Amino acid sequence: MSAAISVRGLRKRYGDVEAVRGIDFEVARGEVFGLLGPNGAGKTTTVEILEGYRERSGGEVAVLGHDPAGRARELRERVGIVLQSTGMYRHITVREALDHWAGFYSRAREVTEVIALAGLEEKAGERVNRLSGGQLRRLDFALALIGDPELIFLDEPTTGFDPVARRQAWDTIRSLRALGKTVLLTTHYLDEAQELADRVAIIKDGRLLAEGAPGELGAGGDERYRVSYRNGDGSLVVEETDDPTTLLHQLTAAALARGERLYELSVTRPSLEDVYLELTADVTPTPPAGVAHD
Amino acid sequence: MTEVAALTWRQYRLERRLFWRNPSAAFFNFLFPLILLGLFGAVFSGNQHDLNVIVPGIAGLSVMSTTFTALAFNLTFLREQGVLKRMRGTPLPAGVYLGGLAASAVTNTALQVTIITLAGKLLFGIPWPRDWPELVLFAAAGVVCFASLGVALSHVIPNFDSAPAYVNAIFLPTIFISGVFYDAASAPAFIKDIAEGLPLKHVIDGLSGAMVTGKGIGDHLSGLAVIAVWGAAGIFLAIRGFSWDQRRD
Numbered sequence: 001m002s003a004a005i006s007v008r009g010l011r012k013r014y015g016d017v018e019a020v021r022g023i024d025f026e027v028a029r030g031e032v033f034g035l036l037g038p039n040g041a042g043k044t045t046t047v048e049i050l051e052g053y054r055e056r057s058g059g060e061v062a063v064l065g066h067d068p069a070g071r072a073r074e075l076r077e078r079v080g081i082v083l084q085s086t087g088m089y090r091h092i093t094v095r096e097a098l099d100h101w102a103g104f105y106s107r108a109r110e111v112t113e114v115i116a117l118a119g120l121e122e123k124a125g126e127r128v129n130r131l132s133g134g135q136l137r138r139l140d141f142a143l144a145l146i147g148d149p150e151l152i153f154l155d156e157p158t159t160g161f162d163p164v165a166r167r168q169a170w171d172t173i174r175s176l177r178a179l180g181k182t183v184l185l186t187t188h189y190l191d192e193a194q195e196l197a198d199r200v201a202i203i204k205d206g207r208l209l210a211e212g213a214p215g216e217l218g219a220g221g222d223e224r225y226r227v228s229y230r231n232g233d234g235s236l237v238v239e240e241t242d243d244p245t246t247l248l249h250q251l252t253a254a255a256l257a258r259g260e261r262l263y264e265l266s267v268t269r270p271s272l273e274d275v276y277l278e279l280t281a282d283v284t285p286t287p288p289a290g291v292a293h294d
Numbered sequence: 295m296t297e298v299a300a301l302t303w304r305q306y307r308l309e310r311r312l313f314w315r316n317p318s319a320a321f322f323n324f325l326f327p328l329i330l331l332g333l334f335g336a337v338f339s340g341n342q343h344d345l346n347v348i349v350p351g352i353a354g355l356s357v358m359s360t361t362f363t364a365l366a367f368n369l370t371f372l373r374e375q376g377v378l379k380r381m382r383g384t385p386l387p388a389g390v391y392l393g394g395l396a397a398s399a400v401t402n403t404a405l406q407v408t409i410i411t412l413a414g415k416l417l418f419g420i421p422w423p424r425d426w427p428e429l430v431l432f433a434a435a436g437v438v439c440f441a442s443l444g445v446a447l448s449h450v451i452p453n454f455d456s457a458p459a460y461v462n463a464i465f466l467p468t469i470f471i472s473g474v475f476y477d478a479a480s481a482p483a484f485i486k487d488i489a490e491g492l493p494l495k496h497v498i499d500g501l502s503g504a505m506v507t508g509k510g511i512g513d514h515l516s517g518l519a520v521i522a523v524w525g526a527a528g529i530f531l532a533i534r535g536f537s538w539d540q541r542r543d
């Protein structure tokens with residue numbers, strides 16, 4: 001089966017600003033793919049091109065076998081969208097909204113089930129203008145899932161969620177994955193990407209800096225481990241190595257010989273966050289991508 | 295076809311339900327012209343000539359305010375809120391959505407023209423319309439023309455805060471020069487010339503012919519042509535410039 005999403009040489013300019021400057025990636029069917037990058041990196045631009053909202057300036061994209069620019073109704077039947085920011089009729093209730101939206105799709109899910117999935121049972125009869133920010137975001141989620149889509153775009157879906165709601169949303173995304181759905185997700189929460197994504201891509205200034213499974217996304221791909229412990233005098237020691245077995249053996253042998261313990265001894269791989277910060281750091285200040293709009 | 299009709303009907307029903315849930319919008323769209331009718335009716339009470347002008351005049355104003363004004367406001371608001379963008383991400387065909395929205399506006403027109411006709415008969419001594427087909431024809435022509443112009447205007451309005459300025463800059467001068475509140479025949483020549491080129495005066499003339507003067511459709515063909523030209527321009531601009539997403543400038 002062909003990839004759910006394929007992007008080749010994608011470019012997008014807004015006037016003088018080149019927001020996306022040649023990006024390539026593929027998302028396999030059934031995969032959860034995370035798109036990471038600092039503010040203004042071009043994540044929303046990329047996602048909205050794939051959703052059919054914006055026109056690309058160059059490159060090739062395919063979404064479930066369609067060119068999204070054609071805005072085929074058949075494609076929209078199979079895709080669910082949570083936009084980064086969006087609004088809703090103010091005087092509609094949660095249940096009415098989902099009932100109405102369900103009518104747009106030929107194979108909609110059960111409204112009550114989707115309300116429960118989004119954790120909105122207690123607010124089902126409430127009008128949209130009386131929902132909190134996080135509850136509105138859950139409604140966005142519910143509206144994106146009502147058509148039982150094969151592919152779901154989530155542009156910062158959990159921004160504004162409390163910690164419990166975030167865990168619930170993660171469970172929902174995992175359950176989508178278990179059902180074989182494809183998810184393209186952008187987020188600024190690296191723990192979220194680490195938890196959910198099979199693969200991530202990091203973009204900055206419209207360019208793709210790295211791509212791979214969150215656990216394997218080491219800079220250059222070489223295996224680096226971090227060994228840390230506290231000395232007898234309480235100071236923290238951090239050492240990096242590509243051979244943790246040998247290092248641990250030496251450290252523990254030396255400690256035993258001195259009759260000391262290595263407090264808080266741990267061996268970790270660089271986290272996605274470490275890799276992210278390293279990759280997106282401005283070493284030499286790159287010229288800005290152009291004049292940003294206000 | 296039946297699917298399109300069913301979807302449009304659903305959208306229309308939702309729009310109606312939500313319309314009545316928003317009291318301030320319902321007030322401005324719906325009660326305002328009726329209050330005007332009450333006020334002017336009281337001012338001109340006993341003066342049948344003025345009443346004969348004001349009743350079809352306010353019917354014309356209603357045609358314009360329920361379509362042109364209401365759609366320009368609504369679309370600007372829905373666009374700014376992101377509702378249009380959200381709709382665009384669903385399989386709902388764009389035409390069905392706009393059709394439901396426009397049909398809801400036209401329902402307000404029909405309700406208002408009906409109430410004004412009733413009030414004209416019951417309160418202001420104007421007989422039942424002599425020419426029903428003419429009444430319906432001019433109301434319908436006005437609706438199509440002003441609805442499409444309202445949609446077209448919404449593209450030009452940059453954000454909802456400035457919507458009243460844009461809409462009123464067109465709406466208020468138009469209703470003043472088109473003889474809503476006085477007999478257009480008594481206006482200075484240059485005002486008359488401008489009004490002749492705009493659609494509202496001809497809608498009012500047609501309604502007046504149907505409700506008061508008894509002049510038939512045949513006497514208003516050139517007026518219908520003016521309405522048709524504006525309507526065609528409105529439809530062209532409405533479709534061409536439509537933007538679903540918030541303006542960034």
Ligand SMILES: Nc1ncnc2c1ncn2[C@@H]1O[C@H](COP(=O)(O)OP(=O)(O)OP(=O)(O)O)[C@@H](O)[C@H]1O
Pocket residue numbers: 014017019037038039040041042043044045046084289292293542
């Ligand atoms: N409609 C637009 N018109 C002009 N410039 C735009 C437009 N949309 C985005 N840009 C610019 O393109 C660049 C990328 O924006 P984009 O919204 O894709 O970033 P992002 O990665 O989603 O950022 P964030 O994390 O803040 O959501 C930014 O410099 C932004 O100023």
Ligand SMILES: [Mg+2]
Pocket residue numbers: 043044045084155
């Ligand atoms: Mg974004």
